[in-house]
Amino acid sequence: MTSNDTTPTSLHARIVELLGLAVTSGALAEASVLRIDELEERYGASRSVVREAVRVLAAMGMLSSRRRVGIQVLPAADWNLYDPQVIRWRLASPERIAQLRSLTELRSAIEPEAARLAATRAPLTNASALMGLAGRLWAAGQSDDEQEFLLLDIEFHRLVLSSSGNEMFAKLNTLVAEVLTGRTHYGLIPHHPATEALQLHVDVASAIQRGDGDAAHAAMLSIMDSAFTEMSSIWEDGPS
Template identity: 70%
Template sequence: MINDDYAFLAPSNEPSSRLLGLHAHVLDRLGLTLCSGGLPAGTIVRTDELEQRYDVSRSVIREALRVLASMGMISSRRRVGVKVLPQSEWNLYDPQLIRWRLASPGRIAQLRSLTELRTAVEPEAARLAAIRAPLTGASELMGLAGKLWAAGQEGDHERFLQLDIEFHRLVLTNSGNEMFGKLHTLVSEVLAGRTHYGLMPTHPHVDALQFHVDVASAIQRGNPEDAQSAMLRIMQRTFQEMSSIWEGGDGESE
């Protein structure tokens, strides 16, 4: 069953919209099945088997398989069938694939790997932003940090999530490194995933709120060392909040 948050949009009455919605629906179901281990690596299935399983036409299955193949999740060969590839072949940076992994039983392991990636990248992005960010970008970060503080204190989870995503996006883009900037979609997914699955504190700790202010202030002052240190503290705080979950389970979550 697809998690409601990642299900396809309800199609309109237009035939083309219904078909698009059906494609997305089948793609979500297949993607989540693969990420959940329902079809382990090395499994070979035929297109007609998938047509029967999902009760859809061959064209719908073929479109879904085309997308999965572009993500490196499957390969298709005539007279052989559809082969599920190992995760080492998957495009693990694809936002849609990340959403499926977060909706699967292995979501905690996915959150951990994404957080480790953030820890490696975001402190350096903050350091570079303190050197390269234009004045308008630095000022916007300071404004966001203040709004984050207010939303956190008020317990407005939806508002806090939106602001937090935007804050980290700005740090990455203001780094002046286009590769870092493209990682903002991954950060968005991990922040949204933590919030959706109840893995965020009810009220953000005051230290976490202060660290965001410290990052913005250091970038505005043009102090790269302080910006890097403050962002690293944010990441360390995140690990601290998640460590009891990681250490208490096997990487799976209900």
């Protein structure tokens, strides 16, 4: 299969991606009305492929298709803001910093409590795995292995959320993964992680392992505060 693959599936995925990016970037303005034939011409696709792409974005709350009205771009308040694909599109938009700020605020409300719960609910195997991940995170951070650090960081936070024993918290792991990936992809994370941030991951894991909920909560909250500080210092310098 070549890079110019134009099978219906790949074409459909490409149009979903282009439409999603156009809506989140504001290229297709809120409340604007589109017609199917306009989109067919814009994207060089058949009516059936365009209709299916519109249905996908309608399911995300981004578009509304009505007979005799057309396809209307809905306001951000109607979007499924927890959908990983919507998060990726918003991170690719000019509103990237605002998106990262709101997501980090959400994490600050959830992850410290997840760490507190994990201290009393995490199976011993999970607590031990967190200690191991914290050690590997330290090594990856010290060696400036950015990709390995990202993968380990995602797994660390996923395991804290799942170890909380709260299925609602656990479901937020994909959101956290998108935040961490977006920060790395757009250069909103230090190339060399601060020693304090690495130590805080060890502190979270250690507190969970010894069953100290208050200490786990405090250490995770400090990680969130550190993330805000890191991003603020970078976006104030004007990230690309």
